[in-house]
Amino acid sequence: MKHVSIIVPRGHTSLTNIEGAYQILAEVNDLQVAMGQPPSFVIQLVGLAKETSQRNGLFTINPDALIEDVQKTDLIIIPALFGDQQQAQALNQDLAPWLIKQYNDGAEIASFCVGAFFLASTGLLAGKQCATHWRLANEFRAMFPDVNLVDDKIMTEEDGIYTSGGAYSYLNLLLYLVEKQAGRDIAVLIAKAFMIDIDRTSQSPFIIFQGQKAHEDDSVRKAQEFIETNFQDKITVDQLADLLALGRRSLERRFKSATANTVTEYIQRVKIEVAKKDLENGRKNVNEVMFDVGYSDTKSFRTIFKKVTGLSPIDYRNKYNKEAIALHYN
Template sequence: MKRIGLLLPYDYKLLSVAALLDVLETANRLWHQKGNEAPFIIRLYQLPDQFVQGDGRFHDYLIHSTATNEMVLDMILIPAFTTSDMKSTIGKNRAYIPWLQHQYQGGAEIASFCSGAFLFGASGLLNGKSATTHIDACPAFARLFPDVKLKPNETVTVDDRTFTSGGSTSLFHLIILLVQKYCGHETAIQVAKLFAIDMDRYQQSYFGTFRPNYAHNDEMVAQVQQNIEKHFHQIENLEEVLNTIPSSRRNIVRRFKLATGIPPIEYLQNIRIETAKRHLEQNQLSVSEIIDKSGYTDPKSFRKVFQKVVGMKPLEYREKFKVR
């Protein structure tokens, strides 16, 4: 039997916790039905301070304290968070970090789901390792944890004894992978069918939405952003934008990347692709018309960039996400 520790940190997302428990309990039930011992012992953990606010139970589960339990578990699960203020959430949950480090040093595997990767990243245990999180949270994650090899497009990453998943339903792909690891392929297939999960979805890039970062105090960068967003459909060369700013190109690019996380050319590219995605979702314009409205002049270049950024071809995206 594998000892699984599921955290209930401050700001945890109830849906994430419920989904993880549901899958693990389902695997246990499937093994029981075959006359086998349940593969998982599931234990929930909280910080001592959290006990003051609760009654020490979560539905039918007894909650254990990270301060009083010295058991080294086989696997730690970090659920998603409800908040977008990750710095604040990490601060409230920082006391989990020594316990996570102790568990990992003792041989435990650790998996985070969606934005739970932020607490995992803060532990330092992902430094030098591959990881992913919700695709829309990746820019913020990259700024906070530059030593992690972030894989924004991946649904799931596995690196040594660390596991991470992308946003929302990517949770199921990782937990089913862990069920497969501990219980075998047959059980994983049964669980996937019960939860109607496609086991072969490897990318999350097409679920992403580019959201420009304005949370900085650099007026020069803000001016470049505004110029790109206002004139993206008619910009033939990025120098047209940069030459209007009273600073060297090198300095502009450096400050722009520092403030937004990406260089100006990638910013322009993302603005154009988001425009194309909206047209594909909301109207029946031809791809040629959408290419023109997005600021591209070369159809081959547009399709290449779209495939790279989104992870599928334009017409595939329309078929998947068009408003019906």
């Protein structure tokens, strides 16, 4: 059996992550016992204090064990830690050495959502892929430039470390871990019991692109504003460089550093974000939306749209446009 330590951190933590992980793993055990199989998991809530207050005292969690009581574990689950991430790290700094020791002794580690910030603060994610909530992608990159953040993915796996994207995508990572330990058949049963969309790997359809302006480069900000105002037009890097009296290579370097996107990627994301809103709320067909955001080549538009959102324009419209949904179910 795999010993699982679900961490109960200090501060404002996702109770959903903690209780959800416990419930699903316990259900796996119950299913296996009912089928005459041995259970897969020994599950413990592991904390830094016997009584851990959450949400300003509204809830209290009593861990099964403290970290010093757990000499050896196989899988550590880190829930999302909300609020100021540096404060969350400071509150839970005593957890870091234990995590590092357990990982070096062979334990696997899974972080959910913004729990990736705490995991990254230990240094264990350096040079590795990582997912977190797409809304905090820029903040994560600024704090941990040595981590390869892939903000479009729902989950990552590298060297025994797993991370999940935003909010309830932790369920997809849990299913993946269940399948690895208990097999595909059990994972499918759990997916059906909890109504989880199994094998979903991308959070791209849920990303709302808001522009990355949390930087101090005025020239790059002017370029961003020009792109956002003139997205219907064909905009080139040379045009922007001339407008800002910068060399092309200098603009590209500064733009990438400030926004984590190339100029071309940024232009595409602005256009696609407008197209997404039109497909969600309007009655235009895909070709009309395509022309409105400055594309004339259908194949190119569909390719870029799917690259950014993970869905084709038609699939996206059918998923999020209320009229299209109503037609589908009537």
